[in-house]
Amino acid sequence: GENVEQHPSTLSVQEGDSAVIKCTYSDSASNYFPWYKQELGKRPQLIIDIRSNVGEKKDQRIAVTLNKTAKHFSLHITETQPEDSAVYFCAASPLGSQGNLIFGKGTKLSVKP
Amino acid sequence: NAGVMQNPRHLVRRRGQEARLRCSPMKGHSHVYWYRQLPEEGLKFMVYLQKENIIDESGMPKERFSAEFPKEGPSILRIQQVVRGDSAAYFCASSPTGRPYEQYFGPGTRLTVT
Numbered sequence: 695g696e697n698v699e700q701h702p703s704t705l706s707v708q709e710g711d712s713a714v715i716k717c718t719y720s721d722s723a724s725n726y727f728p729w730y731k732q733e734l735g736k737r738p739q740l741i742i743d744i745r746s747n748v749g750e751k752k753d754q755r756i757a758v759t760l761n762k763t764a765k766h767f768s769l770h771i772t773e774t775q776p777e778d779s780a781v782y783f784c785a786a787s788p789l790g791s792q793g794n795l796i797f798g799k800g801t802k803l804s805v806k807p
Numbered sequence: 808n809a810g811v812m813q814n815p816r817h818l819v820r821r822r823g824q825e826a827r828l829r830c831s832p833m834k835g836h837s838h839v840y841w842y843r844q845l846p847e848e849g850l851k852f853m854v855y856l857q858k859e860n861i862i863d864e865s866g867m868p869k870e871r872f873s874a875e876f877p878k879e880g881p882s883i884l885r886i887q888q889v890v891r892g893d894s895a896a897y898f899c900a901s902s903p904t905g906r907p908y909e910q911y912f913g914p915g916t917r918l919t920v921t
Binding site for chain 1: 811838840842848849850851852855862863865866898902907908909910911912913914915
């Protein structure tokens with residue numbers, strides 16, 4: 695079955711710097727890749743997603759890139775702010791899964807003012 | 808439009824008791840998913856339901872766990888004879904009809920087994 699690896703597990707950056715989180719997946723048939731942000735004690739929130747027919751997607755300070763050949767995708771946050779501090783999860787949805795998502799183990803991002 | 812609702816938010820059970828977790832999807836959403844999150848871990852898929860149907864329960868433990876999504880009322884995740892290892896946060900997500908991947912999560916139920 696699908697397996698999603700996420701790196702790094704922790705990431706600390708200075709306010710204003712960029713942050714990059716990377717994920718790899720094993721099932722080449724996976725076709726949907728969302729990213730979730732989870733603040734301490736709160737629900738995961740969908741922040742951006744990308745489908746396998748697209749290589750890059752951007753929404754203000756957040757962008758996601760997908761390399762289907764290498765089976766990896768990345769989250770890029772520019773001009774980080776303290777409120778970006780949270781745990782970020784990547785996920786993949788294997789073809790035929792009917793929607794269930796396979797999550798990475800998360801990256802704890804700390805943005806220092 | 809209210810988001811996904813879950814109750815209770817916190818649940819404490821003694822070993823051997825039953826736990827019932829409820830999830831009301833967003834209005835207009837017909838897909839419900841249950842995930843379990845252990846401390847410092849990602850979310851693990853458990854089950855996917857539509858009204859009156861279990862679509863995929865490949866992530867559910869074979870014993871003690873069951874889920875339903877009746878025609879009327881919330882989806883329920885039921886854990887019988889709880890053990891300490893069941894302590895976790897249980898999240899429900901829902902998605903719009905025809906867009907099963909676009910999942911919106913509820914606030915979760917934190918189950919503690921003493």
